[in-house]
Amino acid sequence: MSKVIIIGAGGVAGVVAKKCAQNDSVFTEVLIATRTVSKADRIVAEIHEHFPQSRAKFTTATVDADNVPELVGLIQGFGPAMVINVALPYQDLTIMDACLETGVHYLDTANYEPRDVAKFEYSWQWAYQDRFKEKGLMALLGCGFDPGATQAFTAYLAKHHFAEIHELDIVDCNNGDHGKAFATNFNPEINIREITANGRYWENGQWVETRPLEISQDIYYPKVATRKSFVLYHEELESIVKHFPTIRRARFWMTFGENYIKHLNVLEGIGMTSIEPIDFRGQKIAPIEFLKAVLPAPESLAANYTGQTCIGVQAKGPGKNGKPNVHFVYNVKDHAECYREVQAQGVSYTTGVPAMIGAMLMLSGTWMQPGVWNVEQLDPDPFIDAMNTWGLPVDELAGIELVKA
Ligand code: NDP
Structure with a gap:
């Protein structure tokens, strides 16, 4: 029974939103906020067409996720439990800042990358560890497929x-x-x-x-x-x-x-x-x-x-x-x-489904704990069970070396 904001309205966001529509006992109200709101409107129209039975309520809004005060206004206006960030890696820190300011949990699928340097590493986001802990908030980093x-x-x-x-x-x-x-x-x-x-x-x-x-x-x-x-x-x-x-x-x-x-x-x-x-x-x-x-x-x-x-x-x-x-x-x-x-195509699907699952495990309390976390630090079993339930069946192969030294 949770309200969430999805930021971004690209290929991955479409899958997250539709998976939330399917999982409507967890996701009851979803706001899709992005730069070009017509893209969010199109996702909602597709949800109404393809998932008419969903009880989840969807709305849309415009937001510039590079702008913290704008994000804060958006979050305060809607009052979600968490933000699912599937915009671009450039926006990770501004969205984390806005989550801290408004007291809501955070999840993304790609680590922060400055726009002007082709460099990505976790240091920037790991530096938020104490602030999220102190506020009793959780940030789950990189919860797509890879990472995730x-x-x-x-x-x-x-x-x-x-x-x-x-x-x-x-x-x-x-x-x-x-x-x-x-x-x-x-x-x-x-x-x-x-x-x-x-x-x-x-x-x-x-x-x-x-x-x-x-x-x-x-x-x-x-x-x-x-x-x-x-x-x-x-x-x-x-x-x-x-x-x-x-x-x-x-x-x-x-x-x-x-x-x-x-x-x-x-x-x-x-x-x-x-x-x-x-x-x-x-x-x-x-x-x-x-x-x-x-x-x-x-x-x-x-x-x-x-x-x-x-x-x-x-x-x-x-x-x-x-x-x-x-x-x-x-x-x-x-x-x-x-x-x-x-x-959606498979790459958006394999990213969007784990993001929905990560959010579900946070909201249900299964994974919820204050601080900034990477997926491998959390119990994998409920995540893998949920992959099998939500469209990403997991297989295993024992004793065969597929990748050579
Ligand atoms: P898209 O480019 O299709 O979508 C990105 C969305 O973010 C667009 O709707 C875009 O709006 C919006 N956006 C960009 N800048 C802003 C801003 N300043 N404010 C508000 N909204 C903004 O990307 P994908 O959907 O393919 O990917 C989404 C995320 O998923 C990326 O971070 C990507 O790196 C990650 N990813 C992770 C994978 C994984 O397995 N972990 C695999 C694949 C992707 P607009 O349309 O107006 O530009």
Whole structure:
């Protein structure tokens, strides 16, 4: 029986809102607030069309989430128990500030990133620890799929299958086809910044830096395909190696098709992925922002998307019996099935469902505790149970090494 505000009205927000509509015994009143309110209105219209039986009440509002006083006014006017932030990583700190000022809980799906430096790390948000604790408020960071479910999988592996985890490989395969020459599956600016940055993985107590897409191997993704996968840096590695200090090596792998890499190389080569503003007809504009305006909106890919995603975590180390063990926990999701259910593609779906689940576990008290938390610090079992209930079935594969050393 809770009121929540969802900030943002993109692909992920649409899924969170529709999952709240399905889970109407928990989410009774939802305000979708964003910069372009027509996008929030469209989500609500789709909810009325596709989920007419939902008892949850939806309203919309305009907000500039870079502006703390505006956010404070919005939150005070609606009086929610928590804010689900699915705008962009640039807004994390302003929304956390507004939550502190108004005394409401906070959840997001991506860690803070300054707009002008291609750098993401948890330090900025971890610095809110004492303030959230003192106010008796909870902030749950990075509760999408990766980050998010991948950390719950890591905690689950540690809880049920390992005495100690020594090697951890997070693997993310999108084996889908949207039929476009080039498009990104979530916000293009954030996605391209992530891929064109240097790679990084954890080994023997320190970070090892790689050139972008320097390390690759063919990985078999159960029920989906064998796909070439590349090491890149992903934010959950930072918190996982902090909270599981037995880990000697942690890597993150993602698939990219040849066509995608070819387009990205050209765009990078000609400067279109740069975040450095240039002068264009008297206006300062970052080329990547212009590129975003040209590329298809991620949510527009949904209608004709085919194929599946497979995201999972492989752990190695001594098992509960002390013997060497390797174990893989994963989810496979079909793009077309997501579209039929919530009019979204698989990448938005696999992010939005864990966000709704995290919010539910906070509101129900199961996960609620004051302070700033990463997902792997919390009990994974209720989260994984809820994934199975809410559309992201979790599978396991024992004794087979999918990712090679
Ligand atoms: P979109 O770009 O589709 O949507 C972002 C939304 O935020 C838009 O509605 C946008 O409004 C709104 N927004 C941007 N700036 C502001 C602002 N200043 N004030 C108010 N609203 C604003 O992104 P996605 O839905 O694809 O992704 C949402 C979040 O999820 C991102 O942070 C992304 O990094 C994260 N993500 C996490 C994943 C995970 O597994 N953990 C995977 C995929 C994404 P407007 O339309 O007006 O620009």
